[in-house]
Amino acid sequence: MKLVIIEGIGKKDTIKKYLGNGYQVMATGGHFRDLKKRELSVDVENGYAPQYVISSDKKDVVKGLKEAAAKAEAVLIATDPDREGEAIAYHLTYILGIDPAKAQRIEFNEITKHAINEALTKPRAIDMNLVYAQTARRVLDRLVGYKLSPVLSKKIKSGLSAGRVQSVTLKLVVEREREIQNFKPEEYWDFWAHLEKDKLKFRAALYYGPDGKRLKPASEAQVQQIVKDLDGAQYVAKDVKKSVTKRHAPAPFTTSSMQQDAGAKLGLSLKRTTAAAQTLYQGVHMGERGMTALVTYIRTDSVRVSAEAQATAKEYITQKYGADFVPATPNIYKTKKSAQDAHEAIRPTHLDITPDEADKYCKPDEAKLYRLIYNRFIASQMAEATFNSVRVDIEANQYTFRVTGRTPLFDGWLAVYGGSTSKNNKEEPEKEGEDDAGESAAILPEINVGDNLNFKKLEFIQKFTQPPARYTEATLVKAMEEKGIGRPATYTPTVATLFARLYIEKEGKALKPTELGCVVVDWLIQYFPEIMNTGFTADMEDKLDDIASDGIDWVSVVDGFYQPFIKVVDAVRADDNAANRIKPVESDEHCPNCGRVMLIRESRFGKFLACSGYPECKTTKPFEKPVCKCPKCGKDIYKRRSKKGKTFYGCSGYPNCDFVAFDEPTGELCPKCKSPLVKVKDVVKCSNRNCQ
Helix, strand or coil, X not given: CEEEEEXXXXXXXXXXXXXXXXXXXXXXXXXXXXXXCCCCCEECCCCCEECEEEXXXXXXXXXXXXXXXXXXXXXXXXXXXXXHHHHHHHHHHHHHXXXXXXXEECCCCCCCHHHHHHHHCCCECCCHHHHHHHHHHHHHHHHHHHHXXXXXXXXXXXXXXXXXXXXXXXXXXXXXXXXXXXXXXXXXXXXXXXXXXXXXXXXXXXXXXCCCCECXXXXXXXXXXXXXXXXXXXXXXXXXXXXXXXXXXXCCECHHHHHHHHHHHHCCCHHHXXXXXXXXXXXXXXXXXXXXXXXXXXXXXXXXXXXXXXXXXXXXXXXXXXXXXXXXXXXXXXXXXXXXXXXXXECECCCCCCHHHHHCXXXXXXXXXXXXXXXXXXXXXXXXXXXXXXXXXXXXXXXXXXEEEEEEEEXXXXXXXXXXXXXXXXXXXXXXXXXXXXXXXXXXXXXXXXXXXXXXXXXXXXXXXXXXXXXXXXXXXXXXXXXXXXXXXXXXXXXXXXXXCCCEEEECCEEEECHHHHHXXXXXXXXXXXXXXXXXXXXXXXXXHHHHHHCCCHHHHHHHHHHHHHHHHHHHXXXXXXXXXXXXXXXXXXXXXXXXXXXXXXXXXXXXXXXXXXXXXXXXXXXXXXCEECCCCCCEEEEEEXXXXXXXXXXXXXXXCCCEECCEEEEEECCCCCCEEEEECXXXXXXXXXXX
């Protein structure tokens, strides 16, 4: 019996189904050997040697693996095909007493019978360059976290943390917020002429002024002058450009682009997207098919697609849409220079499993994400969409108006994936139906140079420039990717850490830094400018890539960072002027038990009131101001949120008082039936549905 060791427990049944008899499959459940908790566990005096221990919750797992390996005729290590997976594979060789150079390491990008069988024919040794790259990242992050965080906590507020990637990501959110706060809106006016030809009406945007320069009115006085200048004008077509335009299909998903589109198109958070993607990769139970993995490996920065996958897609597209929808040559997408390109793009593993079929077996998030991945991949392999486009410049009393029109000639990839969330050369299509004049592409009559157009009216609207939008989870990931901060596997945990540390919060879907987050960023920029330098962080990621690809010495990379870093840490720790302690804010309430002032404090659950007499007095209260007094017992009613996220209003006298309402109570009783009155969309109603 051969033993196959994988990472994720969730894909165990899927892989076992394809391996068949003669194989035993066991899972590590992720990392099982790591740096010690609550201590540095890095020997900085001896080559930054990491001091690993078996995680307390994985001791039984390790015991089982050892027992199974001792009985097996061979041990095949099939951990995930990335640096983390390679590191786990190395740790397996260590605990099982296997020489890494003689290990039988197998890897596959997708969990299919073909991919697994092919992997079995190509066992290899452990790639120590990948292991060293992961070791360097782990050591660097531990050094920053364990050396910098205590200083941060001492100088600002206890319990704070800093990180090599997390702090720079927080800086992006804080900088965007300040950009918004400092933004000064500027007035401008959109100006159109409504015209008609052959009974077809359209509007053209003001484009050039009498001097031939681009014109965007900046005041009402300027608008009125233009209106005066155009009085009685003839509107004549002076330039007509007709062309066939093309829109290239978007590339298949990377981790980042999948997270962005899942957020923008499906409204999924990073956490939900990651969880759904992991399940799709590991496998879903699909009736008679059994456990079936639906997508390829989900942590990738590559847009590369295998020749086999392209051939399968070509056959599928030809059968379903026709030969015209297949490009003359396969679409090839250029992967960014900073990408590791270790794996293919994210794509379906079985094109015969359509989204409609997957819907029957997947949970809602998984079904929606699978449909998105499936359609995106199919679209990426399809022919360009083409349009008949026309751009008309119209002259009126030395002013020029412009209108564009576009009619579809051939849907191409738009038949599958209509539109996208961002622009990025050929990887992302341009925004649907918008031209360089800001006008939606319209259906136009036949217009030729010299044609007189019937004037109907002028239209103008005052507007003001808007500040940049706050980041959402999706756009923050996009910014991290563009600036080289982190890698696909780190995006989700980095953002999750910022939430957990109370450095950022959500306002709707937007991310907003907390006051604490702003203070931390300012302090870190002042005393650790290099750590907070986006370029420096990106350069470190490149060095980690060089360790993995070129085998450069990981110890020298770590040492080159640590020696100057620790000098600054020691200097700041000793500098009494570097403190910027955050003091708790006093509330206007007093402790009901001892009479001392209540302080506003924060936990991972939000703000709360705590007695300033702590630890002698441990009284706490909700921070929120009460909505009203309870109509049953007279105590305060607070807005609450259930475990499932539903808002309700409950009495602070619970459990002695069981008053609860799902609409906001007013504190008053109905004059007719004496039931509580509630507000529903600012209208006061009786909570008793039987009361009129």
